[in-house]
Amino acid sequence: MNYSFxxxxxxxxxxxxxxxxxxxxxLHQLGAQLVLSARDSSKIxxxxxxxxxxxxxxxxxxxxxxxxxxxxxxGGLDCIILNAGNAEYVDVAKFDSDIYRRMMEVNFxxxxxxxxICLPHLRKSPAPYIVGMTxxxxxxxxxxxxxxxxxxxxxxxxxxxxxxxxxxxxxxVSIICPGFVKTPLTDKNDFPMPGLITAESAGQRIANGLVKxxxxxxxxxxxxxxxxxxxCLPAGIRFxxxxxxx
Numbered sequence: 001m002n003y004s005f006x007x008x009x010x011x012x013x014x015x016x017x018x019x020x021x022x023x024x025x026x027l028h029q030l031g032a033q034l035v036l037s038a039r040d041s042s043k044i045x046x047x048x049x050x051x052x053x054x055x056x057x058x059x060x061x062x063x064x065x066x067x068x069x070x071x072x073x074x075g076g077l078d079c080i081i082l083n084a085g086n087a088e089y090v091d092v093a094k095f096d097s098d099i100y101r102r103m104m105e106v107n108f109x110x111x112x113x114x115x116x117i118c119l120p121h122l123r124k125s126p127a128p129y130i131v132g133m134t135x136x137x138x139x140x141x142x143x144x145x146x147x148x149x150x151x152x153x154x155x156x157x158x159x160x161x162x163x164x165x166x167x168x169x170x171x172x173v174s175i176i177c178p179g180f181v182k183t184p185l186t187d188k189n190d191f192p193m194p195g196l197i198t199a200e201s202a203g204q205r206i207a208n209g210l211v212k213x214x215x216x217x218x219x220x221x222x223x224x225x226x227x228x229x230x231x232c233l234p235a236g237i238r239f240x241x242x243x244x245x246x
Contacts (some may be wrong), residue, residue, distance in 0.1 A: 001140030003129060003172075003213050006026035006031035009074045012113070013057050016043040018183030019133070023081065024050065031129075034113050038084075057084045057110035067117050077121040079129040080110045083155030083176075089144045089184055089200025112158060116172070128171045131210060132159040136177045136224045139231040144243065163215065176206055179223040195200045203205045207246065 005027055012027070014020040016038035024036050028047050036044050037055035044052050051073065055066045070077050082095055086105045088099045111132055122128035137145060138152040156175055163173035180196045197220055209217035218224040230238055 001213065002211050002215040003127070004030075005041045005211070007033060007077060008078040008127060008129075009033045009035065009070065010081065011035040011037065011077065011081040011118075012081045012083055013037050013055065013110075014133075016040065018055065018185060019048075019181055019202050019206070020083040021180065022199040023083065023206050024203075026207035030211070032079075033074060036067075037066055042157060053151070057082075057114065058105050060113050063110075063114055067121065070117050076125055077118060078113060078125045078127055079131065080118050080122070081131040081133075082114050083133045085133060085217060087145075087148045089221075091144070100150065101153040104149045104154065107142050107148070108158065111155055114203075115162065122171060123169065128169075129210075129213075130159070130162070130166070130171060130173045131176065132156075132157070132173070133176045133178075134170055136179045136227050137220055138177060139227055140238075140242070172213050174210060174214060176204075176209075177216060177218040177224065178202055179220055179227075180219075195220045 010027055010032040012020055012024050012034065014023045015036035021044065024034055024047055025049055028049065029036060034047060034050040035053065035054045036047065036050045038044060039056050041052035041054045044050070053066050053069060055062045056245075057063060065171055067077065070195070086103070088103060105173050115130065116153065121132065134156040135149070137149040137153040138156040156177070158173045159173050166173060181193065181199055181202045182196055183221055206217055206220045230241060233241070
């Protein structure tokens with residue numbers, strides 16, 4: 001069974017650039033009534049019919065106000081796509097726990113709080129849908145990236161458990177686990193990014209997966225399948241392999 005985005009009220013966070021903006025364009029083509037938020041929504045270009053709202057997803061009061069605005073304007077909410085996030089890397093020579101706190105706040109707790117605020121309204125929708133952005137690195141703790149991957153692993157486990165608990169409420173949950181996507185965020189990376197794809201390609205793949213209501217959408221397969229395989233190996237072998245690439 002497919003999900004029709006036509007005339008559905010869909011809120012996408014972190015929609016000013018990268019995957020969020022590309023996915024919003026795809027959903028616009030599918031006929032969604034889009035609400036797009038970002039810390040500076042004036043940067044969201046190319047979707048004139050969308051409702052644009054400033055929102056820092058780590059500020060619960062702002063998220064609450066966004067949802068109130070959506071309900072006031074549209075009378076309901078059908079789908080949330082919790083895409084907003086950030087990445088910071090760890091230097092163990094200058095270990096800083098604040099990096100972990102920031103990663104958990106933006107990549108995990110912001111999603112938990114958004115679900116808390118949106119769930120009562122989604123329960124009233126005839127076609128509710130929850131979508132969470134995680135990452136393919138949620139499957140492994142990687143050198144320098146463990147603050148980021150830990151937050152993404154927390155988000156992935158959260159949405160997996162939530163999907164089970166919402167079965168009886170007929171609220172499907174999909175998890176997005178991208179590999180490397182060329183965005184302003186990954187442009188800052190100072191290491192090779194195997195399997196790098198464009199944000200436009202990522203948006204298309206995600207939209208196709210969401211229409212099919214896939215529980216987990218991961219890509220590109222040439223990168224994500226090897227990661228999945230490595231994550232299933234015995235700990236000693238896994239550590240030996242990953243140490244080779246550090």
